[in-house]
Amino acid sequence: MSDIMKASRPQGRSRRPKTYDEGRVCGTDGCKTVLSRYNRAEFCHTHKPVKYPRLRGVLTQN
Numbered sequence: 317m318s319d320i321m322k323a324s325r326p327q328g329r330s331r332r333p334k335t336y337d338e339g340r341v342c343g344t345d346g347c348k349t350v351l352s353r354y355n356r357a358e359f360c361h362t363h364k365p366v367k368y369p370r371l372r373g374v375l376t377q378n
């Protein structure tokens with residue numbers, strides 16, 4: 317009897333948007349830019365890692 321109860325029980329966790337720690341700051345040393353709770357990035361807009369453009373078949377050789 318109780319097995320049925322378990323099976324039909326909704327998941328205990330309520331669905332809420334994922335948030336991150338409040339008051340996080342940019343991971344760059346010395347940067348005190350506060351990141352949004354909804355921003356999963358570790359760095360502020362200024363310091364976030366640059367996405368390098370894809371260069372199709374073109375490799376620069378040093």
Ligand SMILES: [Zn+2]
Nearest residue numbers: 342347360363
């Ligand atoms: Zn920063």
